[in-house]
Amino acid sequence: MNYPVWDVPIIGSGWVIGMIAIFHVMISHFAIGGGIYLPFAEARALKRGRKDWLEFLPRHSKFFLILTGVYGAVSGVGIWFAIGLAAPEATSTLIHNFVFGWAIEWVFFLIELSTAAVYYYTWNRIPDKLHLKVGWLYAGTSIMTLVIINGILTFMLTPGESWLAVAGTGKESAHFFQAFFNPTYWPSLFLRTLVCLSLAAVWALVTGSLINGRKQPELKTEVIRFSTKWLLPAFFLMPPCFVWYLLMVPESQRALLELGISTIGAGTFTQVTRMVLVSIMTSATILGVVYFIAYRDPKTFRVGYACAVVFLALAATGSTEQAREMLRKPYVVVDHMYSNAVRKTPVNVNGEAIKEVDRFNRDGYLTNSIWATEQEKAAWAQWDRQREAAQVVNASTDEQPAAPNVTPEILRRGELMFRGQCMACHTTDGYRAMRGFLNERDLQSIKNILGMLHGYEETSPYRTYMPPLVGTEQEIEALAIYLDNMVNGTQAQTENVASAQ
Numbered sequence: 132m133n134y135p136v137w138d139v140p141i142i143g144s145g146w147v148i149g150m151i152a153i154f155h156v157m158i159s160h161f162a163i164g165g166g167i168y169l170p171f172a173e174a175r176a177l178k179r180g181r182k183d184w185l186e187f188l189p190r191h192s193k194f195f196l197i198l199t200g201v202y203g204a205v206s207g208v209g210i211w212f213a214i215g216l217a218a219p220e221a222t223s224t225l226i227h228n229f230v231f232g233w234a235i236e237w238v239f240f241l242i243e244l245s246t247a248a249v250y251y252y253t254w255n256r257i258p259d260k261l262h263l264k265v266g267w268l269y270a271g272t273s274i275m276t277l278v279i280i281n282g283i284l285t286f287m288l289t290p291g292e293s294w295l296a297v298a299g300t301g302k303e304s305a306h307f308f309q310a311f312f313n314p315t316y317w318p319s320l321f322l323r324t325l326v327c328l329s330l331a332a333v334w335a336l337v338t339g340s341l342i343n344g345r346k347q348p349e350l351k352t353e354v355i356r357f358s359t360k361w362l363l364p365a366f367f368l369m370p371p372c373f374v375w376y377l378l379m380v381p382e383s384q385r386a387l388l389e390l391g392i393s394t395i396g397a398g399t400f401t402q403v404t405r406m407v408l409v410s411i412m413t414s415a416t417i418l419g420v421v422y423f424i425a426y427r428d429p430k431t432f433r434v435g436y437a438c439a440v441v442f443l444a445l446a447a448t449g450s451t452e453q454a455r456e457m458l459r460k461p462y463v464v465v466d467h468m469y470s471n472a473v474r475k476t477p478v479n480v481n482g483e484a485i486k487e488v489d490r491f492n493r494d495g496y497l498t499n500s501i502w503a504t505e506q507e508k509a510a511w512a513q514w515d516r517q518r519e520a521a522q523v524v525n526a527s528t529d530e531q532p533a534a535p536n537v538t539p540e541i542l543r544r545g546e547l548m549f550r551g552q553c554m555a556c557h558t559t560d561g562y563r564a565m566r567g568f569l570n571e572r573d574l575q576s577i578k579n580i581l582g583m584l585h586g587y588e589e590t591s592p593y594r595t596y597m598p599p600l601v602g603t604e605q606e607i608e609a610l611a612i613y614l615d616n617m618v619n620g621t622q623a624q625t626e627n628v629a630s631a632q
């Protein structure tokens with residue numbers, strides 16, 4: 132707990148990343164697909180001496196430059212800000228492992244952004260061949276940005292055994308390439324490339340739909356039909372690539388998907404499956420709309436239809452990205468770090484390698500927290516002694532320990548536990564609301580759930596999507612009291628009763 136927790140009400144910090152990411156994925160993949168589409172179409176038009184195409188393409192490249200150069204770049208930096216705030220510990224892990232990869236990524240970004248601008252501003256100003264070369268240079272560097280970021284993204288789902296074996300020893304950087312070319316690297320690269328080509332089609336339909344079909348029927352027909360064909364690679368190759376990708380995902384994570392499928396009738400935890408289904412259905416609808424409306428009747432293809440296709444693509448992207456995120460539960464880096472920044476792999480404490488979970492259980496989760504004052508820590512220590520003494524007494528008399536004396540310091544202790552360990556995935560009232568989940572549960576029942584989260588038995592149903600709850604017995608009791616107070620307002624009630632008397 133070295134970093135502050137970013138409290139975003141209602142939606143939670145994860146969704147802030149999610150919303151920026153969905154938007155960014157739509158544009159960044161277009162930046163690559165469209166970057167191949169443009170020089171490809173330009174070369175084709177030059178070869179055939181098509182003046183009308185050479186008038187259309189600059190318009191499309193203007194749209195392309197604005198969308199990718201402005202919104203793509205800004206949303207990309209936005210993701211950086213958001214992940215740094217929402218998951219600082221995980222971001223730090225990624226930076227420490229991949230700093231060199233990122234440095235190279237920025238070099239390519241720089242070339243990519245510059246060539247995109249040069250490409251647009253030099254239409255008809257420099258020799259055709261040179262202009263085309265600028266286009267291909269853009270395409271090449273933008274593909275390189277995917278080649279690099281893909282290694283870092285897939286690492287989080289499948290860091291690979293050789294990296295995991297050295298995680299926490301300080302020797303991670305020696306395994307850079309194993310971590311980078313991890314088990315899902317290649318299937319993911321293929322999948323994303325197919326998405327890039329599809330988005331080139333989707334966005335080209337937008338500018339293509341703006342061509343006046345009555346004045347230039349031939350051009351419009353050709354542009355629309357040419358663009359729709361960019362969806363074909365995805366149509367044929369997406370399913371096998373998707374299966375390949377899933378085969379590379381570790382058994383434990385695939386279980387999340389199967390958990391959904393096998394319980395779909397029962398309606399329990401099915402988010403991953405639901406998201407995968409939404410993604411498949413929207414993709415199928417896109418193909419239907421594109422074939423029946425755009426391909427068969429291109430002259431009357433209106434901008435409204437094009438926007439509908441963009442909207443469907445957004446839904447498909449959103450659900451796929453969410454499924455990918457859910458597939459990682461309860462980790463941020465699978466088998467290494469849980470979403471709440473607690474590490475699964477051993478950490479080095481004064482030369483001794485110890486599992487962080489064990490260390491927190493033994494020494495306390497909040498013991499070294501910089502978010503509690505010394506007075507608070509002193510009050511907690513005193514409370515611990517009282518609780519332990521009460522238990523010793525009760526063990527001899529075989530009775531339940533007396534109810535604890537709830538003070539503001541204890542509620543604060545529970546709050547810090549909640550912020551540190553639960554808020555990465557839960558909010559109080561909004562998304563995955565704690566109040567909703569714990570509704571109608573009393574203190575004892577809350578303690579039972581926390582006991583299950585803490586025990587983390589192999590058979591625990593929570594294990595597939597929640598990290599173990601860590602801390603000392605008293606810290607966990609403080610969390611229970613805090614949650615009970617949150618949902619049942621017990622503390623406030625007792626105070627009212629006391630003041631009424």
Ligand code: HEC
Nearest residue numbers: 400460461462470471552553555556568580596597598600
């Ligand atoms: C890695 C993300 C993650 C973290 C961290 C996390 N949870 Fe959860 N939790 C989930 C998910 C996902 C669900 C299931 C949501 C659903 O069914 O819609 C869930 C469900 C629950 C439920 C309802 C379970 C039931 O059977 O009804 C409770 C209670 C709960 N969490 C408590 C906690 C507490 C307390 C913490 C902190 C100690 C915590 N969670 C930390 C992801 C997480």
